[in-house]
Amino acid sequence: MNDGFIAPEIDWAVVAPVLVVLGAGVLGVLVEAFVPARARRVTQILLTLAALAGSLVAVVLLWPRVLRDGFAFIVDGTYLLTPFTLGVQAVVAVLAIPGVLVIADRTSSGEDAFAPTAAAVPGTAYEDAARQAGLQQTEIYPLVLFATGGMLLFPATDNLIVLFIALEVLSLPLYVLCATARRRRLLSQEAAFKYFLLGSFASALMLFGIALVYGFAGTVSLETVVLVLQHPELSPLGTMPGLVLTGVLLVLVGLLFKVGAAPFHTWTPDVYQGAPTPVTGFMAACTKAAAVGALVRVLFTLAAGFDDALRGDIVVALWVVAILTMLVGTVAGAVQTDVKRLLAYSSIAHAGFLVVGLVGFSELGARAVVFYLLAYGLATIGAFAVVTLVREQDASGVVLGEATRLAQWAGLGRKAPWLTAAFALFLLSMAGIPLTAGFLAKFGVFQAAVDAGAWPLAVLGVLASAVAVFFYVRVIVLMVLTPPADERAAPEAAGAAAPGAAGAAVRPVEGGGGTAAGVVTAARTAVARATVVVVGSRGPAALAIALCALGVLLVGLLPASVLDLAGEAAKFRP
């Protein structure tokens, strides 16, 4: 009768947390076009922070409603309002704010972390010209907003196609952001390319998985898939559980890739190392929160329809992923010599702990995971923010890039006691030492695992934590108890003349391998001779570090209210 387009009834208030951020992203693009260059940066930063705060406010306003009215399906489940959705959105928004603050910081050396023109080939005259012209990249702020929008949508849908779109919306801006590092341009572009390539593979696999699930159930709505699982006669292929198993596993691959769980973790260290450090912090914390949120949404929803065989197969897959991830993260983390890579492997290990919390498909697990994401995110953003401030300095006093080699961090405690204390706090939280947020987070996931009968997993997790403590403590020992390299070098200088000469001979050979040989060699030689200096923040990053440290301590000491909120958020199904 009526073939015309029927506009769906949409409760716009429910979509507000996502809309605010995406709308601000569009606005940000307009700002790029119309706001004069000198005011652009400030405008963008304020717009971005306002959008994130607005999103957070929207979540807070929706919270009583969802507790009262229960779940809301918008446009047939394309958008889903549940306590769990709001909980993950709140975590993403809360973490994105300090993340953006770090991105916005220009250190006392007067420059931010981003290349003046990301498209320029590293080391070319064009790039030099752009730098001298004082160009700055303010497009990063809308990109961050689009990514955040995708993250907010990711755990908030019942529809697998929308899930895929959210994945792409959050990934594409991140690929670009990874390529924009001001220093070590080649590494940054390599990281972006690697991330893009592997990310595309993961997306493709996920899409294939969605197709298989659709083939099985004749629908892309998770709730309907559950219905078909319970009543196979509803769908022509409903009697082929192998189809849905393969499909779900492939969807999991896509999600686990974003989470950074082994064996889909290989991009993590390279990308975390190559990307501009503020972006790494943002990506590590917020992407993981969103992706784990989506993982929980898909898994826990479908779990209601699984029979024992299906459930068993999925649980085995999760066990394997959890064990592998914890193993890779902690063992490989223990031998890293670069701070950013070390934090990357630590992030992999955390992905493993998160998966440990999921194996029971229980509310206890969902609560633990939401809490974990917050605790982990605060410590991660804070830690990467500290990394942005520890720099190299050449003989003439010019501040260079970040001093990421671990050895350079020796004796940092004397140069910057407060910064060191904050970094130590973040590391202790990641290690799960009591009275920090990280301890309760770990306690929660292990509790969920033991409750689900997966106590071997919890024991393995505990052992992995013990190994992880080793490499976190190693960094603390280095910063606090080891004298700085320059101080140690002085008395040893006389005796070490010969090895020093040998090192000088090796270095140019190393550098010669680079593409822009001259520049790279010069840079590397400079790096090798540089001393380490802690640059001051112009405010935002310092504020972010303070906020994160405060968060880690407060959530660690008085976790009751946060845990209660996480407990309310753990209701993930109607």
Added chain:
Amino acid sequence: MSSGFPWLTVLIAWPLVAAAATALTGVGRGRPSAGVVRAGRFGAGAARWVALVGALVEVGLLVGAFLAFDTTAAATYQLTETYRWIPALGASYAVGVDGVALLLVALSVGLVPLVILAAWHEQGGDRSRLRRYLATVLVLEAFMVAVFAARDVFLFYVLFEAMLIPAYFLIGGFGQGSQRRYAAVKFLLFSLAGGLVMLAAVVALYLQVPVEQRGPQTFLTENLIANLAASLDPTAERLMFAAFFLAFAIKAPMVPVHTWLPDVAENATPGTSTLLICVLDKVGTFGMLTLCLPLFPEASRWAAPFVIVLAVISILYGAILAIGQNDLLRLIGYTSVSHFGFIILGIFTFTALGISGSSFMMLNHGISTGALFLVAGFAIARHPRHSQRIADYGGLRIVAPVLGGTFLVAGLSALALPGLATFVSEVMVFLGAYGRWPAAVLVAVPAVVLAAMYVLLTYQRMFTGTPSADVANVTDLNGRERTVAGVLIAALVVLGLVPGPALDYVREPGQVSVELVGATEPAAATTQETTQGTTEGSEQ
């Protein structure tokens, strides 16, 4: 639940206030150089006084707590306070002490001012460093009081782990040995490994409680004891016992997981060693007594033979290794391994006599080993190279008679000379153990002879003979050092001659522990008499 003045919370909070005051005294004085604010001479010097006064006020508060404590009901938790902390996890901020816990709190609070006094000129004259050291000591004091006062397993665990951090910095940051970083990391990794295994058991403990009995106070020790009794699966109980016991054995330290201790003793300052070995490590034995036994009674009885064997090995092995040491502080460390073996032996006798003997011994060992460490520290400070090698000394008694005398008394208390407090407790442990494990006692008794060897041989090598060139001109103990040594020795003598009042605090808890673990006294009729007999016997 809370009754009257919150003595324990104040006892926990005050050292933190004192630590903050100490850390801030004199900051900003003098001129900043190279980005580091260097405190002026006066400012940092005043920090010592702030720390000392803070610690003495804490002693005053402790006296108040003692007055508020009712000795006639020493086995029940008193001065209790209970507040909601993390209801979602069933954890509460619950503190309270029974007689044993109160004595251990007293030990912590009593030793801190002495440690501060002993450290007056430590840290190589770097006053700013000394200030940070003393502030860390006070922070550790807060944790020590809190961990003994915790009445909630979750809270206990949190404090048990969290206090590793100040302890770690005390060893690694302020130690005097060249291997201090290594020792600090070894200490931390050993303790954390044990702690994490215990964490798994804490998680399991919560989940063993039947769902209908879980609530915002699940982790309260008394609730756990009541709720677990019926529902505990034997295998799970044994596994959890093993996890808890491992953590406590590492802490205690017990052979074969004691290896971190000598390294720490060698490389930390004597003050740090005093707090670490005399107080902090008591958390291990205290945990065995107040958590392992009542929470896992069946598993405790099941494991007792193994534990006893390990305890006896600790007693003998620690003593033998002590004899072979060249380093004075390492030697004292090994004597502690031996003494902790006695304490654990006493606990796992499951007799009121043995357990109260062990409880008393926890106090006495703290005082006597603290005296040994601190007096040894005075001797080392006098050596021109601050050598810790025993062979570098000789004839000290002639040039510094008071130093020699105090060292001898402290040493004699380590070998449990009658008339000193350690004798009372050691006899109680032996008598308690003899009723149930006569063979263990027979094997362990030679340790007394070994103790005489390591104490007297050391005294002979360091203090008798002609003074060696290095120490020929040293001065004797000054007033400050005499105060430190005098207080400790007075405590040993008083507790040795009049142990009755102190035993009032441990006797009943000992009996209750035996009931909780569900053991019957091997010779029920005679135990009570023996207790009395020992008490009166020593009083004469």
